[in-house]
Amino acid sequence: MGYAIETRDLVKKFGDFTAVNHLNLRIRKGEIYALLGPNGAGKTTTVRMIMGLLKPTSGEIFVDGISVVKYPEIAKKKIGYVPQFFSLYADLTVYENLDFYGRIYGLSREERVKRIRELLEIVELSAYKDFLAGNLSGGMKRRLSLAAALIHDPPILILDEPTAGVDPPLRRAFWRLFVDLKKEGKTILVTTHYMDEAEKADRIGLISRGKLVAEGTPRDIKRMVYGGDVVRIVFRSYDTVYRSIKELPTVMKIIDHKVIDKAREEIIVVVKDFGTSLPEITDFLKSSGAEPLLIEPVPVTLEDAFIALATRAKNV
Amino acid sequence: MFEKLIAVVVKEFKQLIRDKRTIALVIALPLSIMLLFGVAYSGNPRDVAVALAIEDSSPFSQIVVERIMASETFKVEYVLDNLETAKYYVEKGIVKASIVIPEDFSKRLMIEGKASVVLVLDPAWMNIPAAVQAEVSEIAAKASEDITRELYRRYGEIRVVSIDVVPLYVRGNLKIIDIVGPAVMGIMVQQVPLTLAAISIVREREKGTLEKLLTTPIGKLDLIFGKLIPYALVGILIGIIELYIVTEGFGAINYANLFDILIITFALALASLGIGMIFSIVSRNQLQAMQFSTFFLIMSFLFSGFLLPAEGIRPEVRVIVYLMPLYYFYDGAVGLILRGTRLKEVLFSVLQLVFYAIVTLAISFLLLSKRIE
Numbered sequence: 136m137g138y139a140i141e142t143r144d145l146v147k148k149f150g151d152f153t154a155v156n157h158l159n160l161r162i163r164k165g166e167i168y169a170l171l172g173p174n175g176a177g178k179t180t181t182v183r184m185i186m187g188l189l190k191p192t193s194g195e196i197f198v199d200g201i202s203v204v205k206y207p208e209i210a211k212k213k214i215g216y217v218p219q220f221f222s223l224y225a226d227l228t229v230y231e232n233l234d235f236y237g238r239i240y241g242l243s244r245e246e247r248v249k250r251i252r253e254l255l256e257i258v259e260l261s262a263y264k265d266f267l268a269g270n271l272s273g274g275m276k277r278r279l280s281l282a283a284a285l286i287h288d289p290p291i292l293i294l295d296e297p298t299a300g301v302d303p304p305l306r307r308a309f310w311r312l313f314v315d316l317k318k319e320g321k322t323i324l325v326t327t328h329y330m331d332e333a334e335k336a337d338r339i340g341l342i343s344r345g346k347l348v349a350e351g352t353p354r355d356i357k358r359m360v361y362g363g364d365v366v367r368i369v370f371r372s373y374d375t376v377y378r379s380i381k382e383l384p385t386v387m388k389i390i391d392h393k394v395i396d397k398a399r400e401e402i403i404v405v406v407k408d409f410g411t412s413l414p415e416i417t418d419f420l421k422s423s424g425a426e427p428l429l430i431e432p433v434p435v436t437l438e439d440a441f442i443a444l445a446t447r448a449k450n451v
Numbered sequence: 452m453f454e455k456l457i458a459v460v461v462k463e464f465k466q467l468i469r470d471k472r473t474i475a476l477v478i479a480l481p482l483s484i485m486l487l488f489g490v491a492y493s494g495n496p497r498d499v500a501v502a503l504a505i506e507d508s509s510p511f512s513q514i515v516v517e518r519i520m521a522s523e524t525f526k527v528e529y530v531l532d533n534l535e536t537a538k539y540y541v542e543k544g545i546v547k548a549s550i551v552i553p554e555d556f557s558k559r560l561m562i563e564g565k566a567s568v569v570l571v572l573d574p575a576w577m578n579i580p581a582a583v584q585a586e587v588s589e590i591a592a593k594a595s596e597d598i599t600r601e602l603y604r605r606y607g608e609i610r611v612v613s614i615d616v617v618p619l620y621v622r623g624n625l626k627i628i629d630i631v632g633p634a635v636m637g638i639m640v641q642q643v644p645l646t647l648a649a650i651s652i653v654r655e656r657e658k659g660t661l662e663k664l665l666t667t668p669i670g671k672l673d674l675i676f677g678k679l680i681p682y683a684l685v686g687i688l689i690g691i692i693e694l695y696i697v698t699e700g701f702g703a704i705n706y707a708n709l710f711d712i713l714i715i716t717f718a719l720a721l722a723s724l725g726i727g728m729i730f731s732i733v734s735r736n737q738l739q740a741m742q743f744s745t746f747f748l749i750m751s752f753l754f755s756g757f758l759l760p761a762e763g764i765r766p767e768v769r770v771i772v773y774l775m776p777l778y779y780f781y782d783g784a785v786g787l788i789l790r791g792t793r794l795k796e797v798l799f800s801v802l803q804l805v806f807y808a809i810v811t812l813a814i815s816f817l818l819l820s821k822r823i824e
Binding site for chain 1 (some may be wrong): 598661662663665666667669821822823824
């Protein structure tokens with residue numbers, strides 16, 4: 136199976152500034168992929184190149200196996216695009232905007248009427264169809280933009296920071312929608328700088344200074360920071376335990392050790408995999424005569440991971 | 452105490468000079484128009500197309516004929532033998548003026564010591580009649596001296612002769628509104644669609660709507676013509692209303708029929724749209740597009756042959772006249788409105804406008820990119 140979107144050694148330079156630096160993205164069909172990175176990391180530039188709006192300095196882009204550079208018109212039809220900023224006509228109504236894009240994509244009158252009704256339901260704008268787009272609230276504009284991107288029922292959806300400046304309830308609603316669209320078989324590429332949001336994606340690409348610094352499921356990404364899962368162990372102590380736990384094959388590293396009070400100690404270790412190491416640790420503690428009180432994974436936030444990975448990439 | 456004022460002044464200056472195009476538009480363009488104006492307007496009229504009617508073929512009239520032929524002001528396109536044909540040529544706009552040497556020219560010279568040269572002039576050509584009259588008066592004065600000398604040589608006595616110039620206006624007196632009407636109409640028909648077109652693309656660029664639009668399967672032709680058709684209709688409508696206000700409301704002459712006027716107006720609107728489209732594509736923002744459009748208005752006012760006929764503009768820079776769509780329109784519309792010629796007689800002007808439109812639209816098609824960089 137080919138990729139929905141693939142970039143090969145994609146480079147974009149603006150003068151001396153390299154905005155995108157040998158980027159290799161492989162977005163699988165039917166997944167939600169979050170391109171996560173700080174402002175200025177090259178997310179929008181990448182998306183604009185995929186949309187054929189910017190010409191790559193070098194490298195290739197394929198959308199559903201079709202070269203964007205060679206056949207932009209064919210490639211573009213496969214994508215529904217929501218730009219970062221509101222880009223519909225403020226002086227047309229909600230309905231007129233959607234109808235215009237429907238015509239541009241060659242939908243017949245009947246198809247347009249039906250499709251617009253469906254989309255307005257989905258984005259919950261049915262009651263506002265005769266409002267001028269310019270008079271809508273920020274959140275409604277976002278929803279309208281999404282509807283416009285879906286007008287031609289594209290297999291791929293690209294959203295550039297769709298939730299920037301959007302309140303949490305609407306962000307959640309958006310992500311529920313993404314999941315629904317994914318169930319329909321669509322591929323979704325979302326750029327964001329919200330860590331909590333990226334967590335909901337199937338896979339994340341971490342981009343920093345135009346480079347992909349890490350890629351994988353949210354869990355993979357977190358594990359990359361320490362090379363495994365981080366586990367917090369609290370037990371009634373004998374001081375030999377702390378030193379000898381190192382010898383357990385599953386334990387890769389001890390990050391921290393402290394005595395909580397007279398009877399309790401805490402160690403934080405990195406293990407290869409939390410699930411498989413849990414019984415091993417329990418057994419070990421018992422056999423050492425210590426009494427395990429708590430063994431729990433330490434949540435590594437994506438933010439931690441991101442900062443760690445981006446810093447690491449910078450120092451290389 | 453002036454801190455805030457200074458802050459604004461400094462900011463405005465910085466913004467003015469930040470973009471090279473703005474510098475060009477704010478400083479270079481007005482200066483070059485002024486320079487062009489100076490060069491273009493400082494010469495004397497040349498190559499005015501005239502017909503010369505010689506009813507009297509005496510050696511005396513030959514002296515006048517030679518001087519007319521030698522004049523740089525005139526380009527004698529037809530040599531005729533009677534006043535009636537000479538008038539007809541002017542009425543039909545085939546030539547800008549006719550110079551007639553009447554039948555009794557040499558007879559009166561011999562008997563009365565004075566004779567006349569008749570000029571057939573068309574007041575519709577704004578400044579041409581005055582220029583023709585001035586040049587012919589000068590020629591007449593010099594020719595009188597020649598003839599005086601010639602008479603002395605022949606008869607050995609000094610007989611001072613004088614030649615005066617008698618202007619004869621075809622179509623009687625035109626009011627100023629008659630003459631200005633077609634030009635004002637042309638300016639409206641040009642400027643309204645041109646400005647709309649000049650803003651069209653750059654507004655979408657500035658508002659960000661172009662980013663979305665360019666990612667759709669929309670073709671460049673769809674985009675260009677989709678925008679132009681409504682603007683063209685607005686332009687034509689304004690032109691026609693303008694014409695009827697001037698004629699019906701203020702009593703200006705109009706011999707044209709509606710269909711002919713529609714066709715030439717449409718051709719001008721198309722040509723103007725092509726220019727406006729180019730402006731829109733090369734502008735970074737709406738301000739620049741508006742400046743382009745304003746300067747084009749000034750240019751067409753100065754160089755479309757309305758204020759100063761093409762013949763009055765120095766040949767070195769006369770090409771600028773042929774770059775103004777209004778020149779072709781004015782040429783044709785004056786014929787239709789003031790002279791009552793039919794469309795087929797001004798078809799060449801219409802075709803020139805259509806050609807102009809095709810070229811400018813082709814340029815805008817080539818310049819328009821489906822990318823945003």
